[in-house]
Amino acid sequence: MVSRYDFSRTFEIxxxxxxxxxxxxxxxxxxxxxxxxxxxxxxxxxxxxxEAEMNIVMYANKGEMTLRLNPEVIRITLEDEGPxxxxxxxxxxxxxxxxxxxxxxxxxxxxxxxxxxxxxADIFELKSTVGKGTSxxxxxxxxxxGDV
Amino acid sequence: xxxxxxxxxRIRNGKATILEEKCIDCGxxxxxxxxxxxxxxxxxxxxxSKFKYTVAIPSPALYAQFGRSILPxxxxxxxxxxxxxxxxxxxxxCGDTSLAIEHFLDEYNGPKPLISNCCPSVVxxxxxxxxxxxxxxxxxxxxxxxAAKEIKEKKSKELGLKLDEIGTFYITxxxxxxxxxxxxxxxECYIDGVISIADIYAPLLSVLECEDEDDYRKxxxxxxxxxxxxxxxxxxxxxxxxxxxxxxxxxxxxxxTFDDIERGKLQNIDLVVAYTCPQGCVGGSLTVxxxxxxxxxxxxxxxxxEEENIEACRDKREIRERYHQKYFHLQQKYEPRPIxxxxxDLGKAIEKRNKKEKIYDSLPKIDCGICGAPxxxxxxxxxxxxxxxxxxxxxxxxxxxxELTGELSKLMDTFDSMRKDEGRKPGRERRRENx
Ligand SMILES: Nc1ncnc2c1ncn2[C@@H]1O[C@H](COP(=O)(O)OP(=O)(O)OP(=O)(O)O)[C@@H](O)[C@H]1O
Ligand SMILES: [Mg+2]
Numbered sequence: 001m002v003s004r005y006d007f008s009r010t011f012e013i014x015x016x017x018x019x020x021x022x023x024x025x026x027x028x029x030x031x032x033x034x035x036x037x038x039x040x041x042x043x044x045x046x047x048x049x050x051e052a053e054m055n056i057v058m059y060a061n062k063g064e065m066t067l068r069l070n071p072e073v074i075r076i077t078l079e080d081e082g083p084x085x086x087x088x089x090x091x092x093x094x095x096x097x098x099x100x101x102x103x104x105x106x107x108x109x110x111x112x113x114x115x116x117x118x119x120x121a122d123i124f125e126l127k128s129t130v131g132k133g134t135s136x137x138x139x140x141x142x143x144x145x146g147d148v
Numbered sequence: 149x150x151x152x153x154x155x156x157x158r159i160r161n162g163k164a165t166i167l168e169e170k171c172i173d174c175g176x177x178x179x180x181x182x183x184x185x186x187x188x189x190x191x192x193x194x195x196x197s198k199f200k201y202t203v204a205i206p207s208p209a210l211y212a213q214f215g216r217s218i219l220p221x222x223x224x225x226x227x228x229x230x231x232x233x234x235x236x237x238x239x240x241x242c243g244d245t246s247l248a249i250e251h252f253l254d255e256y257n258g259p260k261p262l263i264s265n266c267c268p269s270v271v272x273x274x275x276x277x278x279x280x281x282x283x284x285x286x287x288x289x290x291x292x293x294x295a296a297k298e299i300k301e302k303k304s305k306e307l308g309l310k311l312d313e314i315g316t317f318y319i320t321x322x323x324x325x326x327x328x329x330x331x332x333x334x335x336e337c338y339i340d341g342v343i344s345i346a347d348i349y350a351p352l353l354s355v356l357e358c359e360d361e362d363d364y365r366k367x368x369x370x371x372x373x374x375x376x377x378x379x380x381x382x383x384x385x386x387x388x389x390x391x392x393x394x395x396x397x398x399x400x401x402x403x404x405t406f407d408d409i410e411r412g413k414l415q416n417i418d419l420v421v422a423y424t425c426p427q428g429c430v431g432g433s434l435t436v437x438x439x440x441x442x443x444x445x446x447x448x449x450x451x452x453x454e455e456e457n458i459e460a461c462r463d464k465r466e467i468r469e470r471y472h473q474k475y476f477h478l479q480q481k482y483e484p485r486p487i488x489x490x491x492x493d494l495g496k497a498i499e500k501r502n503k504k505e506k507i508y509d510s511l512p513k514i515d516c517g518i519c520g521a522p523x524x525x526x527x528x529x530x531x532x533x534x535x536x537x538x539x540x541x542x543x544x545x546x547x548x549x550x551e552l553t554g555e556l557s558k559l560m561d562t563f564d565s566m567r568k569d570e571g572r573k574p575g576r577e578r579r580r581e582n583x
Contacts (some may be wrong), residue, residue, distance in 0.1 A: 006498045008506075017367045026407055035497045036489020036530075043410060050411045071494040076423070117414070 005068040007077070013053060015061045015082065018106070025050035028067050028076070030101075041074070043138055044120040051078050051113035052136050056080045058103055060133065074140040092118065092126070110141040150515070151180045153399040154276060158530070159520035167490060172272035174399055174424040175323045175433040182431045193348070195341045196231065199315030201307060204232040205292055208239045208379040208504075209321035209429040210345055211449075212442035212478070217358050217451075219367040220376075229355040236299055238366065239375025241291040243461040246388055248288055248375040248476035251468065253390070253418055261394065261409065261417035262286050264379060269322075269424040270402060277483030278406050286419075287478040291378070292318050294476070298492035315340045319348055320430030344434035372461045373453045380446045381428035384421050387418060387450065390416035398426045424443050490532060500532040507531055512543040 009031070011024045029046040037045075048067065056063040060082025070074045083093045092114050099109025118124045123139035149157045149164065156170035157177060165179075196202045205229040211220045220237060227235035249264075256262065263284045265271050275282050296316040303314050318339050377383030381397035384390075394417045396405050402422045408414055422528055425431035430446060431439035451461075470476065490504070491497035508528040519540045521527035530536040539551045 006495070007501060022407070025411070029410070031501065033487060033489055035494060035501055036492065037494070039280050039484070039486065046410055047412050069498065071498070119364075 004070060006070045008066065008068045009064045010064055013056045013063045013065060013078075013080070015063070015080075017057060021054060021057045022050060024065055025053050026059070028065075031067065032074070037070075037074070037142065041142065044081065045074060045138075047139055048117045048120045048124075048138050051117050052076070052078050052138065054108065055113055056082070058099065058108060059066075059083060063133075067147060069142075072142055074142065076136075076138040076140075078136040079133065080135070080139075081133045084132055084134055085128040086129060088126050099112075101114055149177075149517055150338055151176050151227045152522065153291065153403065154273075155522050155526045157522060158232075158536075159517070169485070170276065171270050172424075173323060174269040174273070175320055176325055176399060176424070178255040179433040181581050187424060193231070193343060193351075196315060196317065196356050199340070200309055200313040201233045201303060202231070202317060203303065204235040204317050204319060204343075205238050205290070205295050205299070205339070206235065206319035207321050208242060208446075209435060210319055210348075210429050210433060210441070211239070212379060212445045213345060213349060213435060213437045214353065214356060215279070215358070215366065216445055216448065218356055219364065219371065221367045221370050222356060223352070226352050226356045227348075228320075234299075235304070236295055237370075237372070237375075237476050238291055238295055239372045239378070240460075240462060241295040241298075242375030242378040243372040244467050244470075245288060245291045245294065245476065246377070246384060247461070247464060247467045248471050249286060249419075250388065250390065251471045252286060252288055252476075259284055260317070260415050260577045262419045263409075264384070264419060264421040265290065266384075266421065266481075267425075267429075270422045273399075273402065273424070274406070274481065275485045276487060277403075278410055279486040281409060282482045282484050284409070285482045287481065288476050289478055291375075292339065293337060297336075308387075317341045319343050319345060321429045321435045323343050323434060345432070346434045346436055349393055349436045367458065368452065370460055371449070371458065373450065373451060375461050376446060376449060376453070378444050379429050381426075381429065383421050383446065383450070390419065392416070394420045396420060396422040397401065397428055397431070399424045489531075490529075504528045504532045507538065510544065511541060516543075527559055 028049050032042045060080035063080030065078045090096055094115045095111040097109045097111035103109045121138045122141045125137040128134040154170045154172055156166055226233040237285045265285050300311050300314050304311050316339050320342050374387050377387035382395040383393050385393040396402050427439045427443040430442040489497050490500040508525055511524040513524050515523045519527050521530055531538050
């Protein structure tokens with residue numbers, strides 16, 4: 001899939017920085033609203049980018065989130081340096097989590113993040129190398145789904 | 149200018165102006181403006197002379213403005229002394245509405261959490277910044293509107309007057325309630341005027357009397373506990389014994405909470421009751437008493453009522469019946485009014501967004517405000533929207549210089565051509581100019 005993107009913006013994410021956690025997905029949401037993107041898509045993109053951002057904050061050392069778009073498609077990609085995911089299939093299951101008690105006390109760790117991204121995105125791809133890091137590719141179509 | 153949570157204020161030609169489409173009427177600017185340059189337009193008491201019969205409908209926040217021994221019914225009597233023909237205890241209607249909200253929560257199975265519509269500024273904020281959440285707003289009528297309609301209809305029957313000969317005046321703790329009344333949605337509005345608590349405070353204070361012991365007990369027994377709770381953040385929660393309520397007050401906290409709701413969090417909460425003024429309506433910018441003190445007064449009154457087991461609300465069965473007759477339901481849904489996109493065309497909007505970023509990068513990012521915009525970022529946005537010029541930034545020296553030299557050379561050109569024209573003008577006119 002080759003697309004030219006008219007807009008691109010990258011944000012840094014720090015692992016374990018719970019103070020700022022969630023601020024990048026808010027940034028992304030504001031940009032999409034400014035551009036006049038359909039409210040429903042804005043909401044789905046906000047949920048997906050939030051879950052992805054939180055996973056980096058919770059599990060990785062550091063990472064980046066990039067928002068790219070053109071009039072047909074929104075692409076949000078995330079790359080992190082962290083422990084990686086051993087079995088992606090299992091990680092994608094509802095309720096699967098490796099969150100620590102401490103994280104659960106903060107109200108996370110229901111194991112619903114990845115399934116939630118999948119539910120909201122038009123395309124969701126997850127790649128990971130154990131010991132190195134994880135990358136997310138999340139796509140939303142702006143017109144009718146299909147040939148981009 | 150910077151206090152505005154939606155960046156709606158600009159200084160243009162030395163004067164503060166408010167961008168209507170962004171304003172949520174929260175009153176934050178009125179509380180803070182040092183020059184009192186921003187004044188809410190409340191109707192003065194004089195408006196009353198237009199009507200044959202006038203009724204005051206004070207916000208329960210008025211009850212917290214005076215000494216603790218002065219109970220609501222004394223204040224209502226005071227309002228009659230200063231010229232109103234009648235005064236309605238809005239706390240009672242608030243109590244009715246509380247019960248209606250309970251019924252609504254019982255039946256409800258739409259998206260959660262529901263968000264209370266008791267603070268109009270919160271409703272505005274949702275319509276402007278969280279258009280996706282409009283379906284979460286409780287579609288129950290506001291007590292002051294229900295009360296105004298009820299009073300007008302009742303009094304017109306009793307007194308044989310026409311509806312428009314009876315004037316209903318809401319006494320408000322905040323500017324938003326006024327604006328919301330002045331620009332009613334398509335729902336019919338029976339409120340004729342609005343008077344701020346600040347405006348009525350002095351005349352009212354001069355006629356208030358302390359209660360003696362017997363009176364005090366009787367007065368206390370007439371206070372509707374459910375309605376009194378509406379004046380403070382957390383009040384409804386406390387008096388209604390609903391479990392899953394989240395109480396939020398202050399605009400920054402509300403924004404954080406709504407961001408969470410928009411991400412799909414807080415779905416286990418039934419109802420969010422939010423007030424943009426800290427501590428609730430008692431913290432409104434048109435009140436007199438310190439907001440923490442008035443908050444305490446309301447809480448102490450609630451404590452006393454709880455200890456004495458006083459409720460004084462209307463018959464619950466009657467309310468339930470009315471609820472089922474749709475008496476409390478809004479006829480209209482709340483509509484979103486989202487912030488205007490940079491451009492209708494997405495391609496162009498993207499272009500403008502990129503340009504905005506470039507402009508922003510060239511700015512000093514110190515948010516000095518000299519250009520008239522609250523932040524460098526909003527300034528960059530105003531430039532790409534075409535609302536202001538880049539040269540309005542005093543730090544943008546190169547562009548300002550270019551513009552100035554451009555103007556200068558244009559000026560020189562016109563001078564040149566004027567001189568040439570002058571040479572050709574007939575002598576008579578030239579002589580006249582020389583006189
Ligand atoms: N970026 C990542 N790096 C390492 N592990 C990850 C990453 N993202 C997800 N995981 C793993 O996948 C599991 C499932 O993630 P998911 O987001 O679905 O649930 P969660 O984060 O545990 O809980 P919730 O998202 O509901 O708060 C996580 O517990 C974690 O083990
Ligand atoms: Mg997660």
